[in-house]
Amino acid sequence: MNFATFDLNLLRVLDALFREGSTVKASARLGLSQPAVSSSLSRLRHALDDPLFVRQGNRLVPTDFAENLRHGVQDELNRIELLLSKADAFDPEKAEGHFKISGSDFFAELLMPNLGDLLTRTAPKVRAQLVDLVPDDYLASLERYDADLALIPDCDLPSWISREPLFRSPFVVIARGSNPGVADLEDFSEIPIDRFCAMPHVLFSPEGQLSAMGDAALAKIGRSRNVAMTVQVFSGVCRVVRGSDLIALIPAQLAVEFKNSYDLRIFKAPMPMDVVQIVGIWHSRSDNAPFARWMRQQVFDLCRSMDMALPT
Template sequence: MGRRSLRKRFCNIATRECRIGARRGRYKMRRPDLNILVILCAVYREGSVTRAAERLNLTQSAISHGLGRLRLLFDDPLFVRKGNRLVSTPLARSLAEDAAEGLDRLEALFERQSSFDPAGNVRTFSIGVRDVLEASLVPPLIDMMMEDAPQSSLVSMHVRRTSMETRLASGAVDAVVDVCLEQPEEVMSERISDEEFCVVARRGHPLACKPLDLSAYLDSEHVLVSVRQEGDAFEDAKLRSLGHRRTIRLRCQHYLAAYRAVRNSDLIATMPMRLAVMFHDPEEVDLLPVPFEIGRMDFHLYWHATRDADPGNRWFRQMVRRAVRWRQAA
């Protein structure tokens, strides 16, 4: 049974069995309402009421109604519109991550007839992941796998976006974590993480001696990180939308190389905050706020529809989600 059919089943159970009463203008739940938890997770992952409605095969008004009940229940806006996407509040993020873990466990209860025994299974799992996430995602992922599946192993690899569908369909890779990408219907996905950015400059850099503004940022020379030989990075696309371009002095493939180039020069780099914190030595570099509205970079988990109900693949995807939640809480 696929994820969508299970989620629909949960919604039907919730509709029949849950009773929501109003008291003093706020909702009080007598029983857990799985319906609104599913809606919460879908909006959090998709960042859009429209896409959440498509994912759950519900109307947009049903999604909006569910969000309204949640806002009353928790007395929190939960999602705030920024541009064309909904950005979660800290409470919404915490609720969605906890709810997703619970829903995953409930789904497992319905699929025990085709279960996967991680403790006794010898299998090599593979994940496609980029430099921006590998250093912080793979270590907790292998730790969790070694605890639950001591005989399994993990391969982390680079998967070209143009060949993602083929690699997933063939089983050459079990899952991929990457930015939001348009893929064929056969490639299933869910939003699992987002990244905020900072500017990295060497200790004593002129930029670090005063608040960094856009003019000083544009006057500096930059390191761009990309596996491609040409083309813009995430921050360049945001700058271009504001009518600006920056001067690229160095283009390299990995953020660690960018960090080391920055610490010994007057170059600066814009990189994901979590990665910068991992590398950070306060005696060498300063971490500065980005002086324009850069937003967050969303990351999605991708897998092929033909593997959606495979017990081993489902277990592995749950491990990836757990590792992401651990990484965000660390």
Template sequence: MNFATFDLNLMRVLDALLREQSTVKAAQKLNLSQSAVSSALSRLRHTLDDQLFIRRGNRLVPTDYAQKIALPLREELDRLEALFAQPKSFDPSAEHMDFRIAASDFFAELLMPVLANDMASAAPNIQPKLIDLVPDRYIQTVEQGSSDLALIPDETVGNWAEKEFLFHSAFAVIARRNHPALQKANIKAGELMPLDLFCALRHALFSPEGNSSAMGDAALAKLGRTRKVGMTLQVFSGVCRVVSESDMIALIPWQLGQKWADQMQLDIFVPPMHVPVVKIVGVWHKRSTNNPAHRWVREQIFAEMKKLDAIQPDLSAWPQAGA
């Protein structure tokens, strides 16, 4: 390739195609016609001597070469944008962008409705997009640029990333109101669920991967006990719906239980074993730290999420580690 004659505008087209994997969506993102994007792709294939994308149904699947250059290309474009950006005050109302958030449906309930109101008034052309939290790959989606932010349980991240603590998330037991076994045992909402009853009842388990064990099972194992997992679901909303319409019970984040208790006719109970409180963090790529638009959206999300730390049970009477 002769770089002296290479049209640098093609870099933006290639980046959009790698992100969207669709000529239609890439054209919308770049405010170009689909035919212009298709023409640019043809030029890229000729210049780079690679097919770049293979069509699979409605998707363009990147070749190995395209996947290899995707992240470096994104980083170079970010650097060029920062290089030529003029210092000015950021105006969210004038910004046009998508902001992809990798997170579970916990945040569909406790974050996205607030953003729907706040963004509509302050930044009508910034579009938050909640995308699937891919098991074992949520950090990679940030690193590779397919998401702008991940909202996840705290973990070690590479030196390419930044993270910020948002809130603590305790786990509570939920059951449908007037659950026959709980009524028979005279266990009232808010009380500790007896260990024998907890283990005897069938559980609905949140697991995007379809695993049959989670944190609750590790906590039970320390007591030499197990529970009966009746089914797994990939979303918390499904877990709560199953519990509300059956005799199953479940362990879910406390804040989510509070959100859905009245709507789904659920009672909340103290778990009979110590389940560690989870620290939830926001993770993003360092390349975006000083991007004014990214920082502004980040701050809106983080401010809202940090309010959830106030929605916590009094854990002083809950089972503690080693108890």
């Protein structure tokens, strides 16, 4: 390849094809026509002497050669953006771009409506996307550009990850208003341990696991509970509780959000449980990227308003 004659604009097309897996979607991302993107792909194939992508169903899948270029191309484009951008010149009203947030459906309920309202008013050309938070894969998703930010419980993290503490999320017990198992209890009182363990539970578990942090807390005091069902999303847990006599442990913020509309009652758990600290994490390569930094700050400000402590 003759680098002196290589059009560096083609790298933006290559990056968009990596991210979107489609010439149509890449053209929308770049604001170009689909024929223009296809023409650029042909030029890239000629310049690099490789097919770069092969069609698999409706997607373009990178060749091994192209896959080896993926992260290098994205890193270099990020460096050029930082080189040419000034943070104090960032204008959200004129900004265009996509920002992917990896998180559970907790954030679909409590973050995205407020973020949608904020972006509509302040950054109308920005697209925010909430994508699935896959356990044990969120670090890799940040590394391979599948997410720009992940919202997770605090944990040990590698040195290349940046983090920001956001809010505390205590867990509470929920039951439907007509559940006879809690009829004699006052709202926000502590549910008796024997009753809590005997009543059937629905558990939030994206992977279908039959135990979670509540079970670990029970194990510390030599007890266990009756997990009768698992559901992969928090909103589904709430719907199961609304429609049955199952109970559940969920974040207090969600319990309060759904309390009236789902006719839920809220109780304190009978065993000691750590309050979950939620943090935002991202790849440190984006620490100073103006667009990503602005978007993170909007998310962080909204998340901090979710901080909650249980009534005593």
